[in-house]
Amino acid sequence: MREKVILITGAAGEIGQALVHSLAANGTNKLLTLDLSPMPAEFRGLSTHIVGDILDGRLFERLVTQYDFDIIFHLAALLSTRAEFSPELAHRVNVEGTLSLLKLAAEQSQARNRPVRFIFPSSIAAYGLPNLEIKARDEYVREWDWNMPTTMYGCNKLYCEMLGSYFCHHYQRLAVNRPVMLDFRSLRFPGLISAFTLPTGGTTDYGPEMIHAAAQGKPYACFVRPDSRLPFMVMPDAVKALLLLAESPRANLTRDVYNVTSFSISAAEIRQRVLDAFPGAQIDYAIDERRQGIVDSWPAGINDRAAQRDWGWRANYDVERAFNEYLIPNIRQRYE
Ligand code: NAD
Ligand code: AKB
Numbered sequence: 369m370r371e372k373v374i375l376i377t378g379a380a381g382e383i384g385q386a387l388v389h390s391l392a393a394n395g396t397n398k399l400l401t402l403d404l405s406p407m408p409a410e411f412r413g414l415s416t417h418i419v420g421d422i423l424d425g426r427l428f429e430r431l432v433t434q435y436d437f438d439i440i441f442h443l444a445a446l447l448s449t450r451a452e453f454s455p456e457l458a459h460r461v462n463v464e465g466t467l468s469l470l471k472l473a474a475e476q477s478q479a480r481n482r483p484v485r486f487i488f489p490s491s492i493a494a495y496g497l498p499n500l501e502i503k504a505r506d507e508y509v510r511e512w513d514w515n516m517p518t519t520m521y522g523c524n525k526l527y528c529e530m531l532g533s534y535f536c537h538h539y540q541r542l543a544v545n546r547p548v549m550l551d552f553r554s555l556r557f558p559g560l561i562s563a564f565t566l567p568t569g570g571t572t573d574y575g576p577e578m579i580h581a582a583a584q585g586k587p588y589a590c591f592v593r594p595d596s597r598l599p600f601m602v603m604p605d606a607v608k609a610l611l612l613l614a615e616s617p618r619a620n621l622t623r624d625v626y627n628v629t630s631f632s633i634s635a636a637e638i639r640q641r642v643l644d645a646f647p648g649a650q651i652d653y654a655i656d657e658r659r660q661g662i663v664d665s666w667p668a669g670i671n672d673r674a675a676q677r678d679w680g681w682r683a684n685y686d687v688e689r690a691f692n693e694y695l696i697p698n699i700r701q702r703y704e
Contacts (some may be wrong), residue, residue, distance in 0.1 A: 372435060373397075373398045373416075374400070374438045374439045375401075375439070375441070376399060376415070376440075376441045378422075378442070379402060379403050379443065380406065382567055383560065383603070383607070385629065386565075386607050387610060388401060388497070388608070389414070390607045392415065399416070400415065400611050404421060404688070411682055413503075422469065425468065425619070430502030435450060440486050442466060442488050442504045443489060445524075446458040446521070446569065447520070447567070448519050449569050450569030451660070457518040462525070463527060468581065470531055470532060477550040478540075480481055481568065482548065483548060485533060485551045486553070488555075489555055489557055490528070490601060491521070491530075491632035492552045492666045492670060493519055493527040493662075494525045495509055495612045496515075496516040497509075498665075499664075503664065503665075503667065504668070507668050507669050509671060511626065514667070518661075519665075523530060525557075533625070536550060553614065554625040555609055555628050556625060558599030558629050560602070562646070562661070563602075563694060564603075575590055579642050583699045587650035589653065590635050591654060591656040595634055595636065596660070598667075598668065599667070599668070600631060604694065608683075609675075612679055612680065612681060614678050620679055627671060628672050629683070630683035630685060632688065634670055635685060645696045
């Protein structure tokens with residue numbers, strides 16, 4: 369008999385670590401985690417961890433004989449800045465890796481006659497606004513607005529959202545009589561900020577980097593203009609959104625892909641909040657035009673009314689609580 373597990377790919381990353389903590393604290397689920405990297409030492413015992421590559425077909429052939437994947441949180445990916453430097457590798461990991469996992473989940477759904485729930489974090493990178501005038505005008509974009517990404521990562525995310533919907537509603541409908549489809553659900557996240565981990569390879573990284581550098585007394589040069597405005601969310605809310613969406617009855621969902629957000633903030637406003645908390649902090653600007661171009665193409669805010677209506681989404685942390693109750697105290701303590 370195969371063991372029922374929740375599979376988390378990319379589990380050693382920022383969201384993965386926070387999600388594993390939360391699922392393990394709940395205690396009812398057996399967790400199987402997979403990443404190119406080992407889990408940090410403090411995660412020992414919380415999951416069965418496999419150091420492996422999502423592109424390794426042989427590994428998954430072995431895993432399906434051992435495990436029944438009830439829910440898959442597919443987090444493994446190359447983020448936006450890194451993907452611009454290695455676009456072909458990004459395509460392989462972000463698209464081909466996702467495609468093979470979707471196929472595996474679709475086959476498992478049919479074999480066990482019950483849908484596997486497949487949770488996929490997408491991103492504001494799926495949007496591509498043509499210029500700053502339109503970014504200022506269309507302040508809260510809806511899921512279907514401006515789906516014209518300008519990065520490899522954004523293209524990968526948008527396409528994988530569509531692939532997920534295809535596997536959820538149409539896969540094998542001509543070949544199999546009444547196929548059991550997998551249950552695909554996706555979230556478009558804004559930039560995420562954790563008090564306990566640091567990002568690598570993203571374009572929203574200036575937000576978390578500014579705070580963590582200041583708490584360590586290190587100077588920081590922000591790579592975007594002061595007026596650059598993006599939506600952000602703190603990590604506990606990202607985990608809350610993933611779990612709420614995963615648990616929501618399918619009948620309540622009117623979409624496969626949902627925006628979720630918390631607060632919109634400019635680089636200058638983040639800097640000011642950091643200076644208020646760490647008055648001696650040295651934060652300058654050294655604009656990287658290429659990363660600036662990416663941030664300019666992403667929306668200043670996203671409309672998450674569908675998530676609020678369908679599955680009761682609401683962030684716990686607005687900007688005040690995010691900085692005053694979560695980020696500043698925890699980051700201060702981390703480096704003390
Ligand atoms: P992260 O970079 O911290 O973690 C990604 C993990 O995936 C890493 O641990 C990496 O080792 C692993 N990985 C990469 N390639 C792999 C492969 N071939 N096989 C196995 N593992 C591999 O990123 P994160 O912030 O935790 O993001 C998780 C997911 O959420 C990603 O899909 C990302 O696109 C999405 N997302 C993140 C943000 C954010 O601001 N952090 C925003 C929107 C969406
Ligand atoms: C990135 O900057 O690549 C991520 C994201 C918004 O998807 N943080």
